[in-house]
Amino acid sequence: MKNSILLLSALCILASCSTSEYDLEKSVYLPDDEFSSLPAYTEWGYNTFGAFYERKVFIYNDNEVPAKVIHTNDLARFVLKGGLAPADYNDYYYNGYNYYTSSMSLSFDLPGFHPLTYKDLVQLNDTVIDLTAPGLNVMAVIGSDTVDMDIFNGRLQFKRAQHLFVDNNPVKVILSGYFGFQALVNGEPISLSYGRFDVGIDEYDFARY
Amino acid sequence: MKKILLFALLFPLLQGTFGQDKPFRSISFEAGVDFINCEPPDDKDYIRADVVPYNYYYESASYVMALLYKNYYGLKFEKRILNNKLGVVSGIRYTRTDASIGKDTYWTPRTEYFYLLSAQDGTNTEFLKVKSITEISHYIGIPLEFRIYPYHEHKVQLYYKIGFDFNFLINDKADVVFLNSLMESHENEVEGIIENPWKFYATACLAIGFKIGDPGKPGINIEACVPSGILSGNRNSFVAPTIGGGIQLSIRFPF
Numbered sequence: 001m002k003n004s005i006l007l008l009s010a011l012c013i014l015a016s017c018s019t020s021e022y023d024l025e026k027s028v029y030l031p032d033d034e035f036s037s038l039p040a041y042t043e044w045g046y047n048t049f050g051a052f053y054e055r056k057v058f059i060y061n062d063n064e065v066p067a068k069v070i071h072t073n074d075l076a077r078f079v080l081k082g083g084l085a086p087a088d089y090n091d092y093y094y095n096g097y098n099y100y101t102s103s104m105s106l107s108f109d110l111p112g113f114h115p116l117t118y119k120d121l122v123q124l125n126d127t128v129i130d131l132t133a134p135g136l137n138v139m140a141v142i143g144s145d146t147v148d149m150d151i152f153n154g155r156l157q158f159k160r161a162q163h164l165f166v167d168n169n170p171v172k173v174i175l176s177g178y179f180g181f182q183a184l185v186n187g188e189p190i191s192l193s194y195g196r197f198d199v200g201i202d203e204y205d206f207a208r209y
Numbered sequence: 210m211k212k213i214l215l216f217a218l219l220f221p222l223l224q225g226t227f228g229q230d231k232p233f234r235s236i237s238f239e240a241g242v243d244f245i246n247c248e249p250p251d252d253k254d255y256i257r258a259d260v261v262p263y264n265y266y267y268e269s270a271s272y273v274m275a276l277l278y279k280n281y282y283g284l285k286f287e288k289r290i291l292n293n294k295l296g297v298v299s300g301i302r303y304t305r306t307d308a309s310i311g312k313d314t315y316w317t318p319r320t321e322y323f324y325l326l327s328a329q330d331g332t333n334t335e336f337l338k339v340k341s342i343t344e345i346s347h348y349i350g351i352p353l354e355f356r357i358y359p360y361h362e363h364k365v366q367l368y369y370k371i372g373f374d375f376n377f378l379i380n381d382k383a384d385v386v387f388l389n390s391l392m393e394s395h396e397n398e399v400e401g402i403i404e405n406p407w408k409f410y411a412t413a414c415l416a417i418g419f420k421i422g423d424p425g426k427p428g429i430n431i432e433a434c435v436p437s438g439i440l441s442g443n444r445n446s447f448v449a450p451t452i453g454g455g456i457q458l459s460i461r462f463p464f
Contacts, residue, residue, distance in 0.1 A: 024324070028257070044257055044326075122332050165335045166324065167389045174334065 024164075024172065024200060027060055032196075037087055041196040043160050045174035049080050051195030057085045058104050058192065067175070067199035069110075069121060071208040076113045078156070078175075080197060081105040084142060102143040106192075108156050108179070109137045118206035121173040125161035131181050138181065147185055154181020154192075164200065172200040233289040235463040237430065239302070240282050243412075243437050243455030247275035247448040250310050255402050257324040257336065273323045275448040277439070279306040283352060285459065296356035296368075304348040304376055308406070308448040311341030311386075322388040327398055337395055338388035344447050345384055346406040350376030362424040370416040370432060381406045403447050410441040416457070425463050432457040 028046040032038045037057050038050035047066050050059040060066040060082040068079045084104040110129065115121055131138055131154040138149040159177040163170055179195035250256060250273055283302030290297060312321035324336040354372040383400040387393055414437035422428015435454035 024257075046257075125332050160332075162329075162332050162334045165333065167338055167387075167392055168335070 024166070027062060027066065035194060038194060038196065039198070041176070041178070042198045043162070043174065043176040044198060045164055045172060045176075045200035046198045047200055049082065049195070049197035049199065051179065052087065052191075052193045053084060053104070054190055054192075055087050057087050058106065058195075059083065059085055064103075065205055067197065067201060068205045068207065069115065069118070069201055071115060071206075074114070076110040076115060078108045078110055079105060080107075080199075103141075104143075105141045107137075107139045107141075109135075111136055115206070116208070118173055118201050118203050119163065119170065121175060121201055121206070122161045122163055124158040124175060127158045127161075129156040129158075131155055138183070149181070149183035149185065149190075151181045151183040152189075154183070155179070172202045174198070174200050233287075233293055233296075233425070233463060235287045235461045237285045237287065237298075237300075237459040237461045238283075239285055239457060239459035240280070241432075241434075241455055241457030242278070242280045243414075243434065243453055245277040245279070245437065245439060245450040245453035247277055247308075247450050249273070250275045250448065255326045256310070257326070273310060273312055275308070275310045277306060277308045277448050277450050277453070279304055279455075281305070281350075285352060285354075287356070287461075289358070293362070294358050296354075296358065298352065298354035298356060300352060302350045302352045302374055302376075304350055304374075306346045306348065306406070307343050308346070309341055309343040310448065311339075325399065325402070327395060327402065337392055337399070339399070340386040340388055342386075342399060342403060343384040344381065344403065344406055346381040347379050348376035348410075349379050350374045356418065358420075364421070364423055366420040368418050368420060370414075370418055370434075372414045372416060372434070373411060375411050376409065378406055378408050404445055405447075407441040407443055407446060410439055412437060412439050414438070414455075418457075420461075422461065427460070427462050430457075430459045430461055432459075 024045065025047065027048050028044070029048060030040045030042060030046065032040040038052070038059070039046070039048035042048070048060050049066055050057060064081045066080060066082060068081070070077045070079060082104060084102050108129070108131070111133070113124070115123070129136070131151045138151055140147040140149060156179045157177045158175055160174070162174045164172040164174050176198045177196070179197070180193045182189055182191045256273060281302050281304040283300055285298050285300035287296045287298040289295065312323055322338040322340045325339045326334065327337045328335040352372065352374040354370055357369045358366060359369070360367060383396070383403060385396045385399045387395070414434040416432040416434040418430055418432035420428065420430050433454070433456055436452045437454050438452050439450045
């Protein structure tokens with residue numbers, strides 16, 4: 001009887017609530033207070049990232065795995081993959097849809113870092129990487145074009161790296177931090193600014209070969 | 210228009226003050242339930258909640274939702290004044306509130322869950338898969354109700370009510386349903402994470418009721434309370450109630 005009353009009342013009161021699945025793989029978008037086009041900086045493994053790329057927004061989408069760490073040829077790379085959207089897109093209608101002008105990925109070399117498994121990524125906790133360091137490459141792929149960024153100012157900061165346990169089982173490493181740089185592309189200075197990421201890397205997002 | 214409605218409501222009361230019948234008195238045993246809608250619990254830093262950036266009506270719902278359900282039992286006395294046109298009711302009331310946060314499983318058997326941040330220490334973060342958290346609180350309170358009987362006594366008599374109650378916490382307990390039953394050892398941990406229940410709260414409601422039974426004889430009262438709201442004065446609470454409604458049934462014994 002109690003359940004029946006609860007059922008009827010809940011149907012009336014909660015009729016406007018939506019239903020959906022979400023889990024740790026899904027991106028959770030919380031808008032930044034200052035730049036609502038960008039996700040807020042978080043440390044929850046929300047699988048989001050965003051940055052201003054000149055007057056556009058480089059941001060995650062729901063079709064691509066937002067971040068991977070690839071270790072090959074004795075070099076580890078941190079890769080963010082999403083799309084390039086107009087800066088004035090509508091946040092909600094954009095979120096989860098493909099209103100990009102083009103796809104985009106950004107790859108940062110992590111020289112001297114040799115993780116054996118995804119669990120080793122926690123060593124990046126509180127690490128700042130100077131992107132102007134010799135031998136450190138940052139490469140973007142925009143649409144089908146590969147763009148070498150000749151960086152003259154910028155850094156990548158892993159502010160926090162955490163083991164994530166769910167019900168006492170290790171499932172991911174959460175990497176959260178900031179990035180931004182100025183670079184020369186075809187002799188012209190460009191900027192990528194206010195970048196932030198909060199991504200979970202599990203065994204499938206880590207590749208070593 | 211408002212003046213006409215007010216006059217229509219008050220006229221029988223005013224009329225009644227000029228002719229004095231014997232005042233009715235009664236004692237009642239009451240029972241009732243209220244369901245109070247709550248804001249989506251998307252501001253909690255211990256829940257990995259999914260929210261959307263804008264506040265459109267269909268977008269504002271977090272996938273994790275909150276509900277407040279309360280039931281109560283009490284003993285009340287009613288004294289009719291103003292020639293039986295106004296009833297003043299008070300007594301004592303026990304209330305149990307069930308404030309719950311969970312995924313939208315209130316009417317489905319799906320095993321959905323959310324992630325609750327149970328610990329964060331250096332480079333380790335621990336989540337628990339939780340299906341629901343219910344904060345069960347027990348209160349003792351004093352109801353204060355004003356019933357307006359605008360019509361003559363009949364076997365079934367319509368009346369209107371303005372009701373309040375003032376409640377004080379006597380006990381509380383959290384009931385956590387984990388996806389993995391092996392995690393039940395963390396229940397006390399979760400109880401320490403969530404917000405404490407209100408030490409005191411008051412409710413206010415408007416109601417339409419039916420007094421059923423011959424005048425001066427035992428009978429029953431049925432009331433529909435809409436809207437019903439909660440005043441807690443505490444912004445940092447486990448659930449943030451907005452507005453709701455309920456029903457109340459009482460058995461009346463005149464004396």
